Amino acid sequence: MKNLLRPPALIRSTLAAGLACLQVACASPGDRWQNPEGSPPDQSSWRDVASLWWGFITASREQTQPPAPAGHVVPREAALAGLSAQQRDARDSLTWLGHASFLLRVGGKVVLTDPFLSEAASPFSSIGPKRFAGPGLAAEDLPPVDVVVISHNHYDHLDLRTLQRLPGKDSARLVVPSGVGPLVRGLGFLEVHELRWGESLEVGALRVAAAPVVHFSGRGLFDHDTTLWAGYVLEAPSQRIFFAGDTAYHPTAFKALRESIGPVDVALVPIGAYEPRQMMGHVHVNPEEAVAIARDLQARRAVAMHWGTIVLSTEPPFEPPQRFRAAGRAAGLEDDGMWVMAIGETRPLDAAGAAVAATRASTGNPR
16 A cells, blocks of 8 residues: 655645645555546446557548647747746746646746657657647747656656756756656756655745646556656645646545645646547546536636647547637636637736635635
8 A cells, every 4th residue: 555645744834734634545556556536437448449549540640630720839939929028027927838738937936847849749759649739839948947847657748858858957846746756867857856645845935736636657568557647736925726737537636625725726727638538538537527627626717738739539639629618608617717828828827826815814824
C-alpha cells in the first residue's frame, strides 16, 4: 500500500491544510498506482483497442492533420507581441501554447504546464501522433520560467525534447508526480521535485500543490501505472488556479478538493480526446464533464485545453469547443467565464483573487 499523502511537518496555509484533510490514498499492488476510489471503470474490450489503432493506422492525412480554421493559431510575431505586453505590465496572465501547455505569470512567477512543443507525441521525432497546429511560440521564444509542472509521463505531456530546449532552465524548478524524477533529473534544471497528492512546494509567494485526478501513466509496454499522475493547484496572493492535466470525471474528488481548499479563480480543464467513449471515459472528460469539474471547483473561469493540437481520438477535432460553450451556457455560466483561446494567445488574468481572499477571510489565515 502506497499512501499518497505525507502529513506535513508544518502547515502554513489554508491550501496545505485543505489538501492534508483530503486523506486520499491508493492501493498499489505490485507498485502500480491506482485512481481514487469511485473512479469510472475501463469499459473497453481488446476489440475496441484494436479498432482504434487500426483506424489511426489507416487514417488519411486529412484525418490526422486536419486544416485548422483561420485564427486558431496566432502568428508568431503577434504571439510575441501579446506576451511582451503582459510582461511589461507585470500583470498576471495566461498564454495557451496548444494541448495542455500554458505559460502563466502568477504571483510574480512564471509557470509552464506540460510543455509539449515538439512535432510528435512520441519517443521518435518522425513517428507517432503529430501536431496539426503549431504552438504559436517555440521553446526558444519563451521567457525564463521559475516553475515547470508536469502532470504525468505520457509523451504529449512530458516532452523531453521541449524540456531540453527551455531557456533558463538552470534556474527553474521542475515539479513532477512521484516516480517521474529519474526520467528528468539529467535535463539541467535547478531542482527536480517529486510530489504525491497533497504534497506541495513553495517558490516565493507561489505554492504548487499536487492534487488527485483520474488518469494513468506509462511510456512503454511494461511501465503501466508505475509512476503517479496529478493535477496541480497554483496558489498566489492574487490567484488560485487549478490545472487538471489529463483526467476523467470523478463524482466526488473535485468537490472534495473545493471543500478542502475553497473555490478556485481559474480552472484549466481538458475538453478533447473523449471518443470512443467506452475507451476514453475512464481517462478523459468530455466537454460537458469539463464544465462539471469547473462547477465542482466553483471556478470563476474555466479555460479549455487538450484540444485542437493533435489527433488522439475519434471525435471531430473542432467539435470540443462547441460542446464546451454549449454545456457552459446550459449550466448558467457567462461567456466570459468560459475561455476558448487561440494557440499563442495571451490574456490578462485581471480582477482575480476573489477565491483566495474569500478563503483567507473565512479562516483568518493571511496565507
